[in-house]
Every structure is written in C-alpha cells, then in structure tokens.
Amino acid sequence: MKKKELKIPRIKDGTVIDHITPGNAIKVLHILGIPHSSSAVVSVAMNVRSKMGKKDIVKVENRELDRHEVDKIALISPKATINIIRDYEVAKKHRVELPDEIIGIVKCSNPTCISNSKEPVKSRFKVISKDPPRIKCYYCEREPEDISERII
Amino acid sequence: MNFQGKDVISIKDFSKKEINYVLNYAKKMMPYAKGEKNTDLLNGKILSTLFFEPSTRTRLSFESAMNRLGGRVIGFADPSGTSQKKGESLADTIRMANAYSDAIVIRHPQEGAARLAAEFADIPVLNAGDGAGHHPTQCLLDLFTILTEKKRIEKNKVVLLGDLKYGRTVHSLAYALAFYGADLIFVSPSILKMPKEVVEECSELSGEPVQTSNLEKAIKEADVLYVTRIQRERFPDAEEYNRVVGLYRIDNELLENAKDDLIIMHPLPRVTEIDPEVDKTKHAVYFKQAFNGVPVRMALLSLVLGEKL
Numbered sequence: 001m002k003k004k005e006l007k008i009p010r011i012k013d014g015t016v017i018d019h020i021t022p023g024n025a026i027k028v029l030h031i032l033g034i035p036h037s038s039s040a041v042v043s044v045a046m047n048v049r050s051k052m053g054k055k056d057i058v059k060v061e062n063r064e065l066d067r068h069e070v071d072k073i074a075l076i077s078p079k080a081t082i083n084i085i086r087d088y089e090v091a092k093k094h095r096v097e098l099p100d101e102i103i104g105i106v107k108c109s110n111p112t113c114i115s116n117s118k119e120p121v122k123s124r125f126k127v128i129s130k131d132p133p134r135i136k137c138y139y140c141e142r143e144p145e146d147i148s149e150r151i152i
Numbered sequence: 153m154n155f156q157g158k159d160v161i162s163i164k165d166f167s168k169k170e171i172n173y174v175l176n177y178a179k180k181m182m183p184y185a186k187g188e189k190n191t192d193l194l195n196g197k198i199l200s201t202l203f204f205e206p207s208t209r210t211r212l213s214f215e216s217a218m219n220r221l222g223g224r225v226i227g228f229a230d231p232s233g234t235s236q237k238k239g240e241s242l243a244d245t246i247r248m249a250n251a252y253s254d255a256i257v258i259r260h261p262q263e264g265a266a267r268l269a270a271e272f273a274d275i276p277v278l279n280a281g282d283g284a285g286h287h288p289t290q291c292l293l294d295l296f297t298i299l300t301e302k303k304r305i306e307k308n309k310v311v312l313l314g315d316l317k318y319g320r321t322v323h324s325l326a327y328a329l330a331f332y333g334a335d336l337i338f339v340s341p342s343i344l345k346m347p348k349e350v351v352e353e354c355s356e357l358s359g360e361p362v363q364t365s366n367l368e369k370a371i372k373e374a375d376v377l378y379v380t381r382i383q384r385e386r387f388p389d390a391e392e393y394n395r396v397v398g399l400y401r402i403d404n405e406l407l408e409n410a411k412d413d414l415i416i417m418h419p420l421p422r423v424t425e426i427d428p429e430v431d432k433t434k435h436a437v438y439f440k441q442a443f444n445g446v447p448v449r450m451a452l453l454s455l456v457l458g459e460k461l
Binding site for chain 2: 110112113114115117118119120121137138139140141142
C-alpha cells in the first residue's frame with residue numbers, strides 16, 4: 001500500500017494551525033499579520049482532504065504564536081486548532097477561542113457607522129457568541145452577517 | 153444613586169432602578185421646568201449642544217433645561233459654520249467641547265457617534281440621537297409621560313404605530329416598555345414592520361408582542377397609542393407612500409371605539425398621521441409629552457453634573 005504523503009512537510013519547531021475552514025487560510029494569515037509581522041517560513045495548504053472533510057492548514061516555522069493573538073482567527077475558523085511544535089513533537093495543542101472583544105480586524109458592515117468615517121479609532125466589536133461566531137459593533141451595535149467578508 | 157460623570161448613550165446602559173430614579177427625580181423638576189419655581193443649581197456650568205443634524209424639540213428642550221437650572225449653553229444648531237466643514241474629525245470637535253464646557257449634548261447623522269464622542273470626552277456626553285441608532289432622552293421622556301399619565305408603565309397595552317422599521321425612537325421604546333412588562337402591539341404596514349431582533353428582544357422580556365396591520369382592532373384595547381411619522385424618503389415611489397400613509401390616520405371617528413382613558417403620544421413632528429381635530433380631545437398628550445422633555449432633561453443634566461436639588 002502506498003504510504004500516505006503529507007502535503008506540507010513536518011516542521012521541527014513552530015506553530016501549526018490546523019482545521020482551518022477551507023478557503024480561509026489566506027484570511028487567517030492576514031489576521032495574524034503574516035508575513036508583515038514576521039520573516040518566518042510559512043507554508044499554506046488549502047482544501048486538504050481530512051476525516052472531517054476539507055480543511056486548510058498553515059505552518060509557521062521557528063515561531064510559537066501567542067495564544068491570544070491566534071484566538072482571533074476563531075472569527076472565521078471556529079474549529080481551528082493551534083499546535084505548538086517542538087522538535088517535531090506537538091508540545092501544546094488547543095482549539096481557538098474567541099476573545100471578548102475584536103479590535104481593528106473587522107470593518108463594520110453599516111456604511112453610516114461612525115467607525116467607517118475618518119475618525120481616529122479602530123473598529124471595535126463585542127463578541128456575543130463564540131461558536132458560531134457572532135459579533136456586534138461597539139459603536140453602532142450592528143451585527144455583520146458574513147464576518148469573513150468584513151475582514152479588513 | 154450616583155450618576156455624576158455618567159454618559160447617556162443608550163437606554164440599555166440603564167438598569168430599571170436607575171430609570172425609575174431618573175423618572176422620579178424628573179417629577180421634582182416639574183415646577184422648575186414650568187417656571188413656577190427658580191433655581192441656580194447649575195450656576196457656573198456650561199453645556200455644549202452640538203447639533204450636526206436639525207432638531208427642534210430636542211435642542212430647545214435641552215437648552216431650556218440647562219437655562220432653567222441656572223446654567224449656560226454654547227453650541228451650534230447647524231454644522232455648516234463649524235470646522236467640520238473644513239474636514240475636522242468628530243473626535244477633535246469633541247476634544248474642543250470637552251475643554252470649553254462641563255457636559256456635551258450631541259446629535260449626529262451617523263450611528264455610534266455619541267459612543268465615539270464619549271470616548272474622547274472626560275465630561276458626560278448625552279446622546280440626542282445618532283442616525284438610526286439611539287435617542288435615550290426621548291425614550292426616558294416617553295416613559296415619563298406614560299408614568300405620569302397612566303400612573304404606571306407596566307401592564308399597559310401599548311400600541312406602537314407607523315414606521316416601526318426605521319423609526320429611531322420606537323426600537324428603544326419597545327425595548328424599554330418590554331423591560332417594564334408592558335403588553336406590546338406593533339401596528340405597521342408590512343414593509344415597515346418592526347425588525348426581527350427587536351421583536352425577539354421584547355419577546356424575551358415580556359412575552360411575544362402582537363404584530364398586526366389592523367389598527368381598528370388594536371385601538372379598541374389600547375391604553376397607550378404611540379404614533380410615529382412614516383417618512384417619505386423611505387419609499388421609492390410617491391404613490392406607494394401615499395397609499396401607506398393614508399392607511400393609518402388617527403381621527404375622531406377612529407377614536408370612537410377607543411377606551412375612554414386612551415392616551416395618544418407622538419414624538420413629533422407629525423405630518424398627516426394625526427388629524428388636528430384630535431388635538432382637542434382628552435386623548436391627545438403629545439404636546440404635554442414634548443414639554444416633558446424639559447423636566448426629564450433637567451433631571452439628567454442635574455444628575456450627570458453631580459448637583460442635586
């Protein structure tokens with residue numbers, strides 16, 4: 001029998017973000033500020049087949065991503081898992097969990113919301129449900145229907 | 153109860169205890185609001201009224217409230233003469249008002265403007281309407297009117313009529329009435345129905361509101377009829393507007409079937425939805441309601457500025 005081949009090679013040290021909603025890997029990178037925030041080697045696999053259907057995977061080498069930072073991706077991938085890899089082994093693993101507030105990541109869907117004007121403020125949302133993710137604008141209290149469409 | 157320094161942005165920021173406190177305190181303001189008694193309670197205090205959108209009642213009653221309490225008012229009723237026209241941000245305008253006064257009243261066409269203003273001001277900010285968002289002082293004066301006319305808010309059958317979809321005041325009012333345990337009946341043309349979120353919120357608080365387009369039936373059992381204006385600009389064509397507007401016109405004939413002690417309220421301005429012949433009936437309380445803006449706003453200004461009667 002042919003040995004199962006990995007789409008992206010295993011990494012020695014770093015972070016693997018697994019079970020990303022298919023098609024959302026690029027948005028995940030965007031939320032994490034990669035590559036701007038880091039010069040680490042990053043591999044992306046999209047629409048990978050798994051037991052639970054398709055998924056995207058992101059592997060960031062030689063960098064352990066901060067949990068609070070990564071939790072924001074629950075906005076668009078509530079089922080994603082974060083694996084911290086040390087010497088090819090999973091040292092820590094957890095499922096992402098939305099923080100109580102989302103700042104500067106999502107643009108309000110209400111065109112007449114004050115946060116969409118030229119004011120010196122970042123967009124700000126209160127999380128009203130973690131799974132499925134539902135957020136409400138701190139300023140106008142409008143709830144965006146499709147969060148992934150509103151990522152800045 | 154301490155309100156000093158508190159912002160008044162949305163009615164949802166208030167607990168029932170706090171609302172009751174404000175309403176009871178507003179009753180104490182009545183003789184001062186009418187000019188029967190005088191006070192210098194807010195002597196030396198300055199209120200900024202920043203009206204980026206037109207207003208008659210809200211602005212005048214806030215100014216009257218501040219003057220009746222012995223304070224002074226600065227501000228503008230039209231932003232065309234201000235730095236906003238030169239492209240100044242709201243945040244910067246608020247920083248200025250913060251430096252020049254002790255409290256800020258703001259009306260702005262954009263939702264969330266008052267919440268943003270509160271972020272940039274150390275002094276209390278009172279929301280006088282932010283686009284299609286909140287208008288908490290209107291909500292408080294509506295509650296005050298029901299309380300003073302009907303002696304209680306709870307257990308009244310309240311019909312909210314007209315543009316329930318876009319009407320700024322009716323969403324907060326529906327929430328507040330449900331919060332108090334009033335029975336709600338929403339009457340509107342189907343295209344101007346109360347948004348689902350508001351209906352759900354009210355259902356959780358005081359049972360599911362009745363939704364109908366039949367005013368004749370609803371009015372028979374109503375204790376309070378709250379009428380709102382149907383705004384012409386919401387309709388793509390004039391014919392449709394005229395058809396809908398004609399559906400809900402309150403006149404004496406319609407009121408023949410109403411309860412004797414029914415009160416009719418309206419946030420004003422009205423256009424054709426209430427026939428002027430109704431003004432003379434005992435049901436009409438909308439002008440009294442507009443006056444009630446003064447004692448309620450006096451109560452709020454006094455409380456947030458920390459100077460109590």
